[in-house]
Amino acid sequence: METVSIDYGWLAFCMVLAGWLGFELIGKIPSQLHTPLMSGTNAISGITLVGALAALSYTTDAITEVLCYVAIFFAIINVVGGYCVTDRMLKMFKK
Amino acid sequence: MDAFFVSAAILLIVGLKLMGRAATARKGNVLSGIGMLLAVATTLWAFPPKNIWILVSIVTFGSLIGIWTASYVKMTAMPELVALFNGFGGLASLLVGVVEGLKLMHTSDDSVGTGVVFTQVAIVSAVIIGGITFTGSLVAYGKLSRKLPSGSIVFPFQPYVCFALLCFLYWSSCGWIVSQSIFGFDPFYAMIAFSLIAGILFTLHIGGGDMPVVIALLNSLSGVAACAAGLISLNKVLIVAGCLVGTSGLILTLIMCKAMNRSIGKVLLGGFEASETKAQSKSSGKPKTMMAEDAYFPLEAARTVAIVPGYGLAVAQAQHAVKELVQKLTENGAEVFYAIHPVAGRMPGHMNVLLAEADVDYDQLTELEAANARFQETDVAIVIGANDVVNPAAVENKNSPLYGMPILEVFKAKTVLVLKRGQGKGFSGLENELFLKDNVRMIYGDAKKTLTQLAAQFKGE
Numbered sequence: 260m261e262t263v264s265i266d267y268g269w270l271a272f273c274m275v276l277a278g279w280l281g282f283e284l285i286g287k288i289p290s291q292l293h294t295p296l297m298s299g300t301n302a303i304s305g306i307t308l309v310g311a312l313a314a315l316s317y318t319t320d321a322i323t324e325v326l327c328y329v330a331i332f333f334a335i336i337n338v339v340g341g342y343c344v345t346d347r348m349l350k351m352f353k354k
Numbered sequence: 355m356d357a358f359f360v361s362a363a364i365l366l367i368v369g370l371k372l373m374g375r376a377a378t379a380r381k382g383n384v385l386s387g388i389g390m391l392l393a394v395a396t397t398l399w400a401f402p403p404k405n406i407w408i409l410v411s412i413v414t415f416g417s418l419i420g421i422w423t424a425s426y427v428k429m430t431a432m433p434e435l436v437a438l439f440n441g442f443g444g445l446a447s448l449l450v451g452v453v454e455g456l457k458l459m460h461t462s463d464d465s466v467g468t469g470v471v472f473t474q475v476a477i478v479s480a481v482i483i484g485g486i487t488f489t490g491s492l493v494a495y496g497k498l499s500r501k502l503p504s505g506s507i508v509f510p511f512q513p514y515v516c517f518a519l520l521c522f523l524y525w526s527s528c529g530w531i532v533s534q535s536i537f538g539f540d541p542f543y544a545m546i547a548f549s550l551i552a553g554i555l556f557t558l559h560i561g562g563g564d565m566p567v568v569i570a571l572l573n574s575l576s577g578v579a580a581c582a583a584g585l586i587s588l589n590k591v592l593i594v595a596g597c598l599v600g601t602s603g604l605i606l607t608l609i610m611c612k613a614m615n616r617s618i619g620k621v622l623l624g625g626f627e628a629s630e631t632k633a634q635s636k637s638s639g640k641p642k643t644m645m646a647e648d649a650y651f652p653l654e655a656a657r658t659v660a661i662v663p664g665y666g667l668a669v670a671q672a673q674h675a676v677k678e679l680v681q682k683l684t685e686n687g688a689e690v691f692y693a694i695h696p697v698a699g700r701m702p703g704h705m706n707v708l709l710a711e712a713d714v715d716y717d718q719l720t721e722l723e724a725a726n727a728r729f730q731e732t733d734v735a736i737v738i739g740a741n742d743v744v745n746p747a748a749v750e751n752k753n754s755p756l757y758g759m760p761i762l763e764v765f766k767a768k769t770v771l772v773l774k775r776g777q778g779k780g781f782s783g784l785e786n787e788l789f790l791k792d793n794v795r796m797i798y799g800d801a802k803k804t805l806t807q808l809a810a811q812f813k814g815e
Contacts (some may be wrong), residue, residue, distance in 0.1 A: 265469055265588065274581070277594040280367060281601030281762050288374040290696040290721055293703025297573055298436050299373055299383055303366060304443045304576040306390065306595040309397045310450040310583040315409070316401035319460065323453045328408065330449035332416045333442040340420030341439050342387045344432070344597060347424060349380040351710040 294347045302341025308334035358396040359591040364682065365389025366595050370602070376716065393591045398631060429711045430668050433701040434498035437491045437569055439577050444487025447579035448546070451480030454586045455530075455542055471531065472585075476543065477525040479582035485549030486556065487575045493557040495567055498700060504562035513623075516555055523548045523602055556622065563742070564621045566701050567610045571618070574603025611697040615748070615759030642797035644771070646804050650811040652769050656733035659683050660694045662764055663709070666739015666801055668699050673712040675805035676738065680714070682812035692718050693725030693735075693762050695743040726763050735767035737788075739774070739803050745786045770794040773801045 288296065311330035318324040366389040372382025400448055403409045410577055427435045455477045458470070484585070496502035509515075526541040557671045560568050581596025611618055692714065695773060698705035706719060720728070728734065740762075746760040747754035764770050765788055772789060774796060789795055797804050 265472055267472075270585075270593070273590070273593060274597050277597035277666040278601040281370075281598040282605055284370050284374060284598075285602040285605045289376070290609075290694070290703050291706040291716075291719060292374065292376060292379060292703070293609075293696070294432060294436075294699075294701055294707045294717060295379060295383075295703070296373055297570065297603075297606060297702060298432070298439075299386065300370070300439050300599045301436055301443065301573055301576065303386060303595050304440070304573070304580050304599045305446070306366075306393060306592055307447045307450055307583045309393050309589060310580070310587060310592055311446055311453075312394065312397045312403070313401045313589065314450055314453045314457075315403055316490050317457075318453070319457070323456050323618070326449050326453050326456075328412055330446040330453070331409070332412050333449075334372075334446035335413050336420045336423075337439045337443040337446065338390060338420070339417040340424045340435075342383065342390070343409070343424035344427065344435060344439075344593035345383050346380065348429075348432070348707050348710070349383055350378055351707070352379065352716060352789055 305337035362393035441491030448484030476585035484579040486553040489553030506561040641789035664740025670801040672802035729766040732767040
């Protein structure tokens with residue numbers, strides 16, 4: 260792997276900012292919405308799908324390729340299922 | 355390419371923001387879904403897969419499973435579904451970490467710089483946190499769906515075993531980063547195994563009552579795992595989304611802890627069961643019982659009625675029966691409100707979802723503080739399968755482990771009807787002093803049956 264220069268300061272800044280956003284966005288929401296919110300953020304955490312897809316493109320042997328496919332399979336269940344079930348719950352709230 | 359990833363991240367953030375309000379929540383979820391789609395599409399464009407057909411079939415198959423489960427799951431089973439999905443996300447992060455780790459081991463012979471160490475630390479984090487999230491969520495799923503005993507499972511020397519495991523985990527991960535070989539043995543695989551075992555051990559001893567906290571915490575961890583996976587390849591959208599989920603999950607965990615008057619440390623160590631025996635309630639006396647038939651008179655005369663649903667309502671699947679009774683009461687001229695404790699149900703906000711499914715009007719759902727302000731003028735409060743969240747010991751008895759926990763002060767109502775399956779105790783295992791008060795009547799039996807009976811009496815008119 261070629262050594263990439265990493266801008267640690269920028270990275271830390273990004274992470275702190277995103278983390279702070281998470282606190283701000285969720286801190287004041289009514290407790291009625293906690294379950295859909297959890298299942299919604301759960302679906303977002305399936306974003307690791309992106310990591311699996313990227314890793315797939317530069318696999319060199321069969322083992323890592325299969326592992327990538329397995330990761331994609333489970334991540335896609337997480338993402339699609341998570342968004343659908345959240346939508347189903349929120350649809351009930353709307354009425 | 356970066357522009358697309360940044361737009362995807364912005365969509366996720368704005369979506370999450372909109373999800374904080376009931377009116378815009380659905381739109382927010384769709385927006386966040388679009389963000390996800392954009393992130394995936396951009397990745398496919400930037401890193402074209404070698405074999406598109408295998409990928410398409412896997413994605414189609416996985417999506418169908420996801421859609422199918424999401425469409426047919428019962429609302430009462432929502433907590434275990436979220437736990438299961440969460441476990442899948444953790445597994446995916448774990449596998450991404452493993453793949454990147456294997457790749458690094460095959461190629462890195464010469465280049466040892468700070469960049470590589472950074473990547474290795476990210477890989478270790480993704481593997482460990484992903485592994486713990488995966489097996490931890492599976493155990494939570496097992497407990498919530500009652501495939502495992504829902505109580506705390508303890509075995510001898512548990513704290514020591516857990517500590518030893520943490521040491522092994524630390525040792526194997528450090529060993530892998532430093533030398534990639536300990537005693538001629540690659541510690542990478544040991545690290546994977548240890549993290550999977552750790553997830554099981556850390557959740558096994560957490561009791562059923564603490565599950566809302568655990569799910570929120572595991573949810574947060576799955577975000578952190580995704581963030582770690584993002585740090586491996588320095589993928590911005592992964593890092594941002596992972597952090598977002600990580601902290602939002604953490605804050606939900608803290609809200610849950612506050613609502614249950616427990617600290618995260620206590621939940622994780624499972625200290626509740628140990629302390630309960632000391633605090634036996636000293637008040638004696640027997641709760642006064644009542645037959646369902648006799649409950650008609652106070653209910654018929656009541657002008658204001660509070661419904662206090664708890665876990666028991668979810669178990670008895672009685673949400674539709676409640677709705678029916680409330681309809682009768684309203685037709686009878688009573689004003690009805692639902693008093694909902696933040697931890698009612700089996701996951702944060704679960705009760706609201708159950709009641710929403712039964713078509714209960716959103717405006718009738720009252721949060722803790724607003725409900726407590728109304729109990730004084732309430733004629734009849736009907737407690738359905740709730741126990742610890744209405745235990746007055748939390749405000750009256752300084753020696754109680756519940757003391758300080760915010761509760762619904764139903765004892766202030768003129769009459770309290772408690773619908774209860776049997777004479778058992780709540781999750782905390784504590785006696786409930788509410789049941790001994792003068793204005794409280796117990797109606798034992800299946801909540802759904804009792805509610806239907808109560809509603810039927812109104813029909814007789």
